[in-house]
Amino acid sequence: MKYTVSIAMGPVDELVEIARTAEEVxxxxxALPDSLFYMEKQAADYPYTPDGSRMWNADTPWVDPLIAAAAMGAVTSTLRFYTNVMKLGSRNPLLLARQVGSVANLTRNRFGFGVGIGWAPEEFEWCGVPFARRGKRVDEMIEVIRLVLAGGMVEFHGEFFDFDRLQMSPAPSEPVPFYVGGHTDVALRRAARVGDGWTSAMMTGAQLAETIGKLNALRAEFGRDREPFEYQAVCIDKFGVDGHRELADAGVTDNIVIPWMFDGLSFDAPLDKKKDSMKRFADTYIHSGWQQT
Incomplete structure (x- = not known):
């Protein structure tokens, strides 16, 4: 099982040093979160909290994840980066293809594209995109972005997007993996059908095991069960070596963590404290050899 550091809601000026430290230890x-803006009033419930409230406020820091990946990639050589997840529905696929291809090239193929739809009607409507039929539109966006990133002269004529022959160069020298987020049945089918992996929001170990079982069945249904597939998980109740072993046994391939939270620190804790937490976490789980026992 791999380990990923989430930088959700942390100060922007810490990110480059966190990347350096994550690689060193x-x-x-x-994992790079995505949020376009904070609307004062929300028209829909946030889907990943019990009461529908957001876990952040107007002053919580966010950075564009693609820009962050390029900046952090410039000071590292082996560390990978992926959006977790980028909300496609309010964006343009050709512009995104240009950006994703640039990040993949700048990081020397150390970038994975975690994608979702987006939950907030305001993010769609205030960016000039209708909220209606968002799932179908995102399905087509994934097709467009993958097509363009593959390189060469391409064209696309779909229901939502239509363009004649064009080419973006340089194309990434390796395919960019797509990790599909979401917990609904339609999201799981999307992940099984077109994804190179699935990424969770906050879930219990039991929920993760059940969802991974569903995804394995869906991948078999689509004839993709022999292809490599990542299960990226944010688990809220499996801790310690035994908990991590349970996650691996359930099929989790990538455990997304915020190490300083396990030490009782906040999102805006001092950088040196966060670095200490990352080293302590790595010594306990990454270098302890528990996966060989």
Whole structure:
């Protein structure tokens, strides 16, 4: 099982040093969250908290994940980066293809594209995109972005997007993996059908095991059960070596963690404290050899 550090809601000026430290102590990747803006009034419930409230406020820091990946990639050589997840629905696929291809090239193929739809009607409507039929639109967006990133002269004529022959160069020298987020049945089917992996929001170990079972069945249904597939998980109730072993046994391939939270620190804790937490976490789980026992 791999280990990824999430940088959710942390100060922007700490990110480059966190990437350096994550690589030094042995983490595999950085997970980059996405939020366009904070609307004062929300028209829909946030889907990943019991009461629908957001876990952040207007002053919580966010950075564009693609820009962050490029900046953090410039000071590292082995660490990988992936969006967790980028909300596609309010964006344009050709512009995204240009950005994703640039990040993949700048990081020398150390970037994975975690994708979702987006839950907030305001993010769609205030960016000039209808909220209606968002799932179908995102399905087509994934097709467009993958097509363009593959390189060469391409064209696309779909229901939502239509363009004649064009080419973006340079194309990434390796395919960019797509990790599909979401917990609904339609999201799981999307992940099984077109994804190179699935990424969770906050879930219990039991929920993760059940969902991974569903995804394995769906992948078999789509004839993709022999292809490599990542299960990236944020688990809220499996801790310690025994808990991590349970997650691995359930099929989790990538454990997304915020190490300083396990030490009782906040998102805006001092950088040196966060670095200490990352090293302590790595010594306990990454270098302890528990996966060989």
């Amino acid at each position: 042995g983490f595999d990747a950085i």
